[in-house]
Amino acid sequence: MKVVKFGGSSLADGPQFEKVISIMKTDPERQVIITSAPGKRHDGDIKVTDLLIKYAELTIKHADTSDVFNQIFSRYQAIGDYFNLDEDALAPIWQALSELPTTDYPDDDYLLAAFKAHGERLNARLMATVMTHLGLKARFVDPKEAGIIVSDEPNNATVLPETYQHLSHVDVDDSILVFPGFFGFTPEGQIATFSRGGSDITGAIVARGLKADLYENFTDVDAIYAANPKLVAHPLAIHRMTYREMRELSYAGFSVFHDEAIIPAIQGEIPINVKNTNRPNLPGTLIVPEKDFKPAQTITGVASSTRFAALYLHRYLLNKEVGFTLKLLQVFKKYNVSYEHMPSGIDDLTVIFDKTQFDEDTVHNMCHDIQEALDPDTLEWIDDYAIIMVVGEGMRNQVGVIEQIIQPLAQHDIGVHMINQGASRISIMLGTRRADAGEAVKSIYNAFFSSEPA
Numbered sequence: 127m128k129v130v131k132f133g134g135s136s137l138a139d140g141p142q143f144e145k146v147i148s149i150m151k152t153d154p155e156r157q158v159i160i161t162s163a164p165g166k167r168h169d170g171d172i173k174v175t176d177l178l179i180k181y182a183e184l185t186i187k188h189a190d191t192s193d194v195f196n197q198i199f200s201r202y203q204a205i206g207d208y209f210n211l212d213e214d215a216l217a218p219i220w221q222a223l224s225e226l227p228t229t230d231y232p233d234d235d236y237l238l239a240a241f242k243a244h245g246e247r248l249n250a251r252l253m254a255t256v257m258t259h260l261g262l263k264a265r266f267v268d269p270k271e272a273g274i275i276v277s278d279e280p281n282n283a284t285v286l287p288e289t290y291q292h293l294s295h296v297d298v299d300d301s302i303l304v305f306p307g308f309f310g311f312t313p314e315g316q317i318a319t320f321s322r323g324g325s326d327i328t329g330a331i332v333a334r335g336l337k338a339d340l341y342e343n344f345t346d347v348d349a350i351y352a353a354n355p356k357l358v359a360h361p362l363a364i365h366r367m368t369y370r371e372m373r374e375l376s377y378a379g380f381s382v383f384h385d386e387a388i389i390p391a392i393q394g395e396i397p398i399n400v401k402n403t404n405r406p407n408l409p410g411t412l413i414v415p416e417k418d419f420k421p422a423q424t425i426t427g428v429a430s431s432t433r434f435a436a437l438y439l440h441r442y443l444l445n446k447e448v449g450f451t452l453k454l455l456q457v458f459k460k461y462n463v464s465y466e467h468m469p470s471g472i473d474d475l476t477v478i479f480d481k482t483q484f485d486e487d488t489v490h491n492m493c494h495d496i497q498e499a500l501d502p503d504t505l506e507w508i509d510d511y512a513i514i515m516v517v518g519e520g521m522r523n524q525v526g527v528i529e530q531i532i533q534p535l536a537q538h539d540i541g542v543h544m545i546n547q548g549a550s551r552i553s554i555m556l557g558t559r560r561a562d563a564g565e566a567v568k569s570i571y572n573a574f575f576s577s578e579p580a
């Protein structure tokens with residue numbers, strides 16, 4: 127049995143719905159579909175999730191929501207019209223959208239989560255309705271009914287383990303089961319969403335819970351490429367890669383697949399096949415356990431992300447001071463921030479953060495507390511920070527890889543602030559200025575792929 131997730135670009139309008147239904151029909155093993163909310167139909171379009179965020183914000187401000195309400199409803203209506211659904215079929219969508227502002231929520235964060243989740247919830251309902259209208263046996267499955275239970279972090283939830291027990295009781299009969307992606311319910315019964323792009327996570331959870339043989343993830347590119355196609359023209363497609371390669375690359379910028387979605391797939395040992403909705407006969411990229419993989423080349427991919435910031439601390443004899451890092455971590459705890467990496471030297475330490483968790487005041491106050499608690503000679507907050515991640519199972523047993531990475535950067539006059547190699551030795555992380563990130567990816571990509579076969 128296959129669990130099949132379609133991204134927002136694959137469900138953006140009626141013609142895309144038609145392609146998706148045809149993909150589901152061509153393989154009887156495709157028994158479960160996970161839907162995203164309608165995405166962008168063209169450059170400059172707005173995703174329904176972003177419209178719902180606006181709807182939530184206007185509701186919180188008690189401002190007029192009629193324009194945005196109509197924009198959202200018209201996205202679903204256009205899909206219904208494409209399949210000649212009658213008005214009654216769209217009425218539940220209109221009603222659910224209308225009821226969002228008058229429902230009770232514990233606070234505004236939960237309000238936002240519930241609004242956002244309806245992008246996928248209503249799209250899954252619509253998909254089940256369209257499939258039934260076309261004569262297929264299909265059934266909408268709400269995460270509440272299926273028992274997808276998540277932590278009580280309304281807009282950044284993680285799945286709780288009891289979910290898998292609940293999913294094992296879902297009856298996979300001869301109907302196509304249509305699950306909405308992106309959200310679950312807290313133990314208290316509130317809607318909470320995963321982080322943005324999180325429908326991939328639902329797909330992986332459902333694939334693990336239902337013990338699928340394959341998790342197919344359909345998007346708008348032919349494969350996962352060795353570099354982001356927006357940075358490198360015509361990059362090579364990756365035919366096969368490991369879970370941990372994918373996790374590192376998606377963490378560092380390959381937005382095509384959510385990094386947290388790898389974890390349920392690893393736990394259930396379910397291979398993932400990323401494919402193109404617009405060219406479904408192409409093989410796409412297969413993501414597999416390490417035991418099923420033999421590296422054919424040194425690196426598999428190179429990614430970059432600009433969502434980071436760094437804190438640089440310098441003080442002589444840091445290496446001799448007991449408790450320095452402990453004091454630092456206590457300040458982080460006080461401000462409820464997590465850190466990503468902490469490379470250090472004898473007299474200095476850099477801490478790299480995901481900066482999406484900060485506002486300006488937190489940065490200011492936290493740095494002030496660190497200065498007081500640790501009295502460093504230098505304390506510098508580096509907002510202009512990007513991470514470049516070079517990843518490949520093939521790097522493990524090779525010497526000279528670092529030189530091959532650094533040389534093209536030096537040739538392009540790109541300064542490297544930090545180098546960090548994970549213990550698994552399948553990735554090397556570099557810190558650069560944000561403006562250099564794109565050029566760094568291009569030059570590393572060219573150094574490895576212009577001479578190596580795909």
Ligand SMILES: Nc1ncnc2c1ncn2[C@@H]1O[C@H](COP(=O)(O)OP(=O)(O)O)[C@@H](O)[C@H]1O
Nearest residue numbers: 133134135345346347350351353354380381382
């Ligand atoms: N290395 C990569 N390979 C393929 N696509 C990538 C890569 N890095 C970033 N992307 C981007 O990811 C996009 C697909 O992800 P996303 O927009 O989340 O799709 P969906 O709407 O299907 O969820 C592609 O259109 C591409 O621009």
Ligand SMILES: N[C@@H](CC(=O)OP(=O)(O)O)C(=O)O
Nearest residue numbers: 133134162175322323324325
């Ligand atoms: N619709 C949600 C979740 C998601 O996964 O979307 P997409 O499949 O379009 O990346 C978002 O925009 O974040």
